[in-house]
Amino acid sequence: MTFNSLAFVVFLPCVLGLYYLLKLRGQNHMLLAASYLFYGWWDMRFLYLIAASTVLDFLTGLLIGRGRVDRRGAIWSAGWLLGAAVVFVGIDWSTMSVNGALGVWTVAGSAGMIVVGWLFYPRLRAMEEQRRRRWCLFFSMAGNLGILGFFKYFNFFADSAVTALHSVGLDVLAPRLDILLPVGISFYTFQTMSYTIDVYRGELEPTDRFLDFALYVSYFPQLVAGPIERASHLLPRLLEKRTLNADQFARGCFLILFGLFKKVAIADGLAPCVDAVFALHDPTFGDVTLGVVCFAFQIYCDFSGYTDIARGCGKLMGIDIMLNFNLPYFASNPREFWTRWHISLSTWLRDYLYIPLGGNRHGNWNTYRNLMITMLLGGLWHGAAWNFVLWGFFHGLLLCVHRAIVPRNAEPARGVRQLLYMAGFFLLTCYGWLLFRARSFEQIVTMSATLLRDLGDWTISIPQRPAFSATFGLSLLLVWEAQQYLRDQQLFYRRIPLPIRAWYYAAVLFFLLMGLTNAGGQFIYFQF
Amino acid sequence: MPADSSSISSSDDALAERPVTVRGMALAALWTLLWLAAADVAVNVVFAWPAEGPTRAGEFDKYFYYGQSAEKKMRDMLDPRHHPFQSLLTTGWASPDLASHPLPPRAESPPDSIRVLGFGMSFTFRTLHALSQVDPHAQAEIYGGPSSTINHSFNQFLAHRDRVPEADFVVMGILAQCLPMIHTMAHATWNIEYASPHTYPRFVLDEQGELVREDPPYDTLAQFEEWINEPSQWQQVRDQLSARDAFYTSWAYVQTPLDRSAVARLIRRSVTQRAFAQRTQRYGLDGEQSEQTRRVAIALVRWFVTEVRADGGRPLILLYENPQQDGQLKAMFAPMFEELDVPSFSMTEHVGDTDPADFDDTGHYLRPFDLIAARDLLTLLRSELQSQGL
Incomplete structure (x- = not known):
């Protein structure tokens, strides 16, 4: 189910209606069911992966943090895994029969994992604490990265290896998996991994409430395209009683409206133009410039639009979801850009990759190496293709060069010079998007x-030209964001007199209605 | 500008200086609706459909006009002030006097000329017209309509089959994009943006697999002009389309007071586009009703070939595939073409369809590509004649 589908228009009010009627425990259970329904709308079988990831990190979190799993948690985990295997993969619901070999193997494999876990549990408990904690962290990382690697990167690495072998004269056949990429797999695996790492570092107490943890992993507004929420931020909000007031409700409605406007009016209105440019056999300078600049705004409005809707849905439930985009195209250098673009990923990479690698603590060359590794892997996170790696390399290079030529304590540019830096860095960002969007080397x-x-x-x-909704919508968006930037406030508009503010709401709504005629597509980041 | 913009808080809740109240929300909603109503009026005034008709309409006038109901558009066409609409009003009917460039009598044509009688849509028109530009001795007489479906083209053939003896080849153009609309009987039920009032029969397969003809509620321009202003009669037209045309939706077709609202027109246009996209998918070659579409399409083309040959003509099928669909249309018809030994010509095999720069803003191939296709088509026609010793 996508946020811009008719199904979601029915789904969200139903969920909210039930949510407002229920008390905390009921709310969480209902949200968990709704989240599984939301995700299963694409392909129910992949819910098994979410269930498996949930069980793995719930158990490893407890073993790391407390050294034991109580009977209740163990029963829930085993039941959840086996139930997910039977319900989501084992049964073909269209024929009400066993779902072939895949179903049998999944159920048998899940039962096997439960038996293995039961057999190994006493040995894990008996281990020296630090050793047990490391083993559990290893299991969690191996499990999550294994799922990610198998479903997302297997064919990429197999093909790359075969190409490399071909280049040295070895003729081998590439093993290929004919599998679909589960939607949002990179987001929820990173989210669950952050929980286990935080518990391992002692920064977070593990939870023994299985269903609430399962909701943290699968909470539908941010499940498939982020933000990648940290457990330390989201989990407490799911465990505590939420209060909803008119202010949150109003903000939630506005964010949903604004997110839809960005996606439907702007991103979808630019898409045909971008698609046409990147399908050209022999583009001109004008084509490439038009296509790349349009793509810069398409991907921004598509992804930040999704985040806005996710945050809006969260607010309607009294659950605060983190800001993921903070006026990224107003950045005047690469360091600033990465504090503004996909903040949840960039901070994840910083906290769980860059800093553990050594960060900037061991001299310039090690810092450059750490930056490059972080950005290369950040690029690869986006997709199993070399152009994403190249995009990561490009941004890593920009960060290194910026670090090398601009002193850390340099005064930030002001006025015209800052504007020039912004424009210049926007052009560099656009070239990065060319690498990102290209179909081939x-x-x-x-x-x-x-x-x-x-x-x-x-x-x-x-x-093809950008749709009217995109042209006018983008102008409106830029004026809005310039105000946010200049006043340094997300909620600057609340100071504007109501009639003028309402004019803006009406304009957003009108361009959204115009945008409804654009052929709606999936959100770009679903594929990551 | 802020000294360090990255200092902007990652949680904006702290910045909510003036919490919104329920009253404030209600007022904001009211003001927003007022502005939206004002925008509606402003659009209707500034981008009003010009009294002189579409030739005076600007881009925005057209943009906001597209969401009118099909009936409103068809009624506008009857307005004498909208003279330029006449082309949409008169196109597509199975009338004998609407030929584009009628073939001259055989005696007046050079002996080595190639004479083609064509049925189809704009793509067919462009390809066949290009024949004479490639070879001045090639001539084409064409009947069709906008986005002509197979049943529409077949009906045109039935109406003009007396022209078959005049031609060396009788050509039917098939556009993959319009294949799902084989289950319609009126252009205005599925092409809301350029609704034209013409109709054509729908053909369905009975239990024995035989084609059964279902006639449209009206089939002449005169009937249309008479009935659209006769409420009870026109209601019967709507009822019949509703029952027999797979793409009919009252939401898109029936004129209501909402036609006056720019906002309602935007909503209608988008809802209609999505509804049509769903139906096109359902009846398309990958949809759940694809088998029905395939069987009717193949049966109709088979019938066309048989009838052309019965009239002493040589049939030929022009195929226009959907971009990047790897010859799906040709693959569908190939066994039948082979069985009946019918020559076919696939445009995409000759000029490709992967480069957007090859198309104009109406989605048609640029002129040079039509000429390339016409040259190759002429080669095929000549080789067909040679193979028959002519």
């Missing part, structure tokens, strides 16, 4: 060569 080379060779040839060879 050859296309990157062709388009880059066109940008250098045909500089100034503004001929546009595609008939």
